[in-house]
Amino acid sequence: MRTVGMTSKGAATLDPDSIMFPQVVKELVEILGAGLTAIVANVGETRRVRLWMENAGTPSMRRQQIIRFALRVALILSQRHTREIAQAWFQGLNRHLGDEVPALLLRNLNDKTEDPDLVEVVEAEKRILAAARNFAER
Numbered sequence: 001m002r003t004v005g006m007t008s009k010g011a012a013t014l015d016p017d018s019i020m021f022p023q024v025v026k027e028l029v030e031i032l033g034a035g036l037t038a039i040v041a042n043v044g045e046t047r048r049v050r051l052w053m054e055n056a057g058t059p060s061m062r063r064q065q066i067i068r069f070a071l072r073v074a075l076i077l078s079q080r081h082t083r084e085i086a087q088a089w090f091q092g093l094n095r096h097l098g099d100e101v102p103a104l105l106l107r108n109l110n111d112k113t114e115d116p117d118l119v120e121v122v123e124a125e126k127r128i129l130a131a132a133r134n135f136a137e138r
Contacts, residue, residue: 016071021064022055024071029053029085031074036090039103040070042110056120066070066109069125073132080136096131 016024028037037077041049041063051057059067070090077086090103097105105128109121 003044011111014071014075016068016075021057021058021067022053024068025049025052028067028071028074031086032070032090033087034086036103037067037070037084040090040106041067042107042129065105069128070106073128076132085090087133094131097127102128102131117126 014027016027019027025037028040028136029049032040034049038044038046038049041059048057048059052059058064074086074090077089082088091101093099094102099106105124109124
């Protein structure tokens with residue numbers, strides 16, 4: 001089931017926070033592909049991503065939050081550009097992120113200790129979201 005809202009332009013949007021996790025993963029894989037989704041989730045194989053899509057296993061809450069956030073960003077990009085451009089954005093150096101790669105920034109958020117610095121996570125997400133919005137508005 002897709003939970004959708006409407007943007008100011010009338011286009012339907014998916015709300016990553018309102019759908020079951022397997023659907024979140026399916027939607028992200030649809031846009032980014034399984035390989036790039038695995039990178040964002042910081043897992044070494046696409047098999048685990050496919051298991052999550054089948055609801056056969058559940059990642060940590062932190063990983064789920066990062067994957068939901070990645071879907072939010074991917075939707076922003078793919079609503080204005082092609083999925084190939086969204087993929088390229090996730091993989092390319094981004095001057096708005098200090099020449100860092102968005103997918104690797106998200107991957108590294110998964111690497112934090114069990115008790116992460118929440119401020120650091122929120123700041124990274126804010127920077128990524130602002131960069132995505134900036135790109136989508138071009």
